[in-house]
Amino acid sequence: MHPRVLEVTERLIERSRPTRERYLAMMAAAASNRPLRSGLPCANFAHGVAGCGHADDKQRLKLMNEVNVAIVSAYNDMLSAHQPYEHFPEQIKQALRDVGSVGQFAGGVPAMCDGVTQGEPGMEMSLASREVIAMSTAVALSHNMFDAALMLGICDKIVPGLMIGALRFGYLPTVFVPGGPMPSGIPNKEKAEVRQRYAEGKASREELLESEMKSYHSPGTCTFYGTANTNQVVMEIMGLHLPGSSFVNPYTPLREALTREAAIQVTRLTEQAGEYLPLCRIVDEKAIVNSVVALNATGGSTNHTLHIPAFARAAGIQLTWDDMADLSAVTPTLAKVYPNGAADVNHFHAAGGVGFMIRTLLDAGLLHEDVNTVIGHGLKRYLREPYLEDGKLAWRDGTPQSLDEGILRPAAQPFSPEGGLRVLEGNLGRGVTKISAVAPEHRIVEAPARVFHDQAELAAAFKAGELERDFIAVVRFQGPKANGMPELHKLTPFLGVLQDRGFRVALVTDGRMSGASGKVPAAIHVCPEAVDGGPLAKVRDGDILRVDGVTGELVAKVDATEWGARECVAAPADTGIGCGRELFAFMRDAFSSAEKGASAFTEALEALK
Incomplete structure (x- = not known):
């Protein structure tokens, strides 16, 4: 391991010791009576299963050795990234039935798009929506009916919000399920040139609109490397996605196969399966350090200097900006994806993607390999990539070298010796x-x-x-x-x-x-x-x-x-009125500093004894 990575990890562990121990003790206490639905009064249990649309599901939920999986989704059909989630719950439920388990749609969380609200009053609710998503996740999981959870979300505040909420139920095995990016549209360089010409008055609004609609053109995540796609890299390198699943396009057979496999995999992590691995044992100090290394290695979104500290605190881990900057100083920049380059995330994925990045960072001693993941212990499991063999999901070794060094490079030949x-x-x-x-x-x-x-x-x-x-x-x-x-x-x-x-x-x-x-x-x-x-x-x-x-x-x-x-x-003078902004005044008053994640929960979490 690189000495700087070890140094940051060790001081993070030491600084976080009191809050991390309290957090793990809370999770152990909550997990001591699994599965919790066995202790519900009969009327409560009856309410919890009354809505089951499949007769076998209701019968299985009476059996405590069967697994009930909560589905928490950020679906809406206005956001391109989340529109594919319309079809995921039924795919998941059927995959679970096929292995004798049950899936219940536990709750939806809001998902707003910064791309739509940029420069508009609604953008003032964007960061606050992360806290609402965390609370909505907690409401969804609060029924004590579940043995595991699947989190369906991609974009800017949605994944961090799901993380904060899920970590407060960290005794549940949990897998994050991506939806994938839209296919590539017009080249990013062309899009940027039209935007700049419009700002100078040299392009008409009609030209700008045509360019933007050719760029953002179909279901799936936007293909530039902003916060949404940084979320995907961070989740995969933390071991919370299935390997190689972050950037598989929606509405493809491979995407559907990965969604089904995520549902089945989370059942393997439950107490009933005998290999209990809850979320709180995956998200630890080493995983947080890995997430920061990934952020720096890819030149990822600056929004994560808010989000990673915020969800780290939800797990009792006290990450600081100095930790993040110290890791950046020794982490080489390996990727050039728009706006840091001309390529998009589909090109990044084709060049070797997250799997190659993990491989070269492990070889350079910049990632902790000895971590838990949703597919078992050890980050080397993420060197594999998914593919279909006779229509069935299979796994093979990922590429040992970048297939395009203009987009993705090995740690020994980086674009820059630091993360920036x-x-x-x-x-x-x-x-x-x-x-x-x-x-x-x-x-x-x-x-x-x-x-x-x-x-x-x-x-x-x-x-x-x-x-x-x-x-x-x-x-x-x-x-x-x-x-x-x-x-x-x-x-x-x-x-x-x-x-x-x-x-x-x-x-x-x-x-x-x-x-x-x-x-x-x-x-x-x-x-x-x-x-x-x-x-x-x-x-x-x-x-x-x-x-x-x-x-x-x-x-x-x-x-x-x-x-x-x-x-x-x-x-x-306060102008936070209109477009619903007045409903968030109490939350603005509670926000911590940016360095502590700009979170409304910081003070409450730090006060826990």
Whole structure:
């Protein structure tokens, strides 16, 4: 093992010892009376089976040696990634009947799309939806009828929310079931060029719409490497998917075979099967470290600097940004997938995908191999890939080398010797940046500040021709407590145009950028956030700021005495009303700092004794 990986793992174990021990004790206590439906009063049990549409299911549930699997799904037919889940429950139920088990659709969770809500009021509910999904998962599993669970979800907040909820029922064996990406559309480079031309007024809305609809064109996950597809890599490398299943396209025979196998596999992990392996024994400190290595090796979504700490805490594990950055410093960048490259996730999968990535990272000593997974002990099990042999699911060794080194490389010949995730710190606070898609000549920007209170203000200034110069955009009051921490993805085309025109530009914000943020240097998730009196509230137009992705500086070059005496600007009047945002005010008040996952549950979980 690489000494840095061991060092981070050991300090994570030590730091987490009290909370992890409490968590495991809670899970052991909850598991001590399995299966729980055996202890339900007769009327309660009758309610729990009354809806069974298949006579054999009702009879089997009376037998405590039969397995009842909860299905928790993020299905809706507006989101392309989740539309295929319409058909999964029946496939799962039939697969379970074939092996003498039962599946019950325990509950649905909401699934909103950041792509639809970008720049709209609904985006202010996006991060909060993760907490709602976690609570919905808990409601679904609260009936104490289940011996195992299947989690059906893919996109940005859905998988982290399912994880948080499922981990509070971590005594249940649990498998995450992906749906797969849509087939490739137009080339990503072409899509990006049309977006940029539209931002400059050189392409019509009709041209932009045609381009976007050719890119996002069918059921399945969007094919760029944003938060949704980073979720898939993280779940697979943590051993929570079946091997090689993350990027198999929907509505294919192989996808259906993998879905059926996931249902059968979760029954093998139950107490009834004699090989009891609950979720809490898979998600441990080593698995969390592996997830961070995967994030860094692929140049994954910066949103995971919120999500991985949040779901780690749900398992009693106290992951920090410094842990993540220290792992990034020794993890080579192995993948170039849009926006970090021209390829999409289908090309990544064809080049060797997650299996090859695991192989080369294991060879480099950067992953823990001695971990539990949903198919048994040892991460080497994930070097295999699925295929169909005479119509039946089979497994074979994955490719020992990349089939396209322009997309996926071995650890010995990386695109970069590091993962590109950095912690930035200084008198402006603490934040993170991802430099994997930022050209070396753009990684350090020192320029006057231009302050905005939302992304619409910046867009208006761009269109008015006010930004044709070097500057650092400070977009503040965008943190979790201020307005729910919406993504600021709409800034990307404007700042990208200015950078291409030769201006030195950067972004500093207490908000989020998209999981697909790219070539413009950005200090994001800055905390303390401005609404809490964080330093960004002190910045004035014209202050000289420095964003240094090399040394990690995030500073305002203002005289220390003046800076200390300067008062914070008050937050804009609360506009969190309309589009249902008022229903989330209590949650915004409860959000922790970005470094603790921007979670409404942090304080409650830390208070558990």
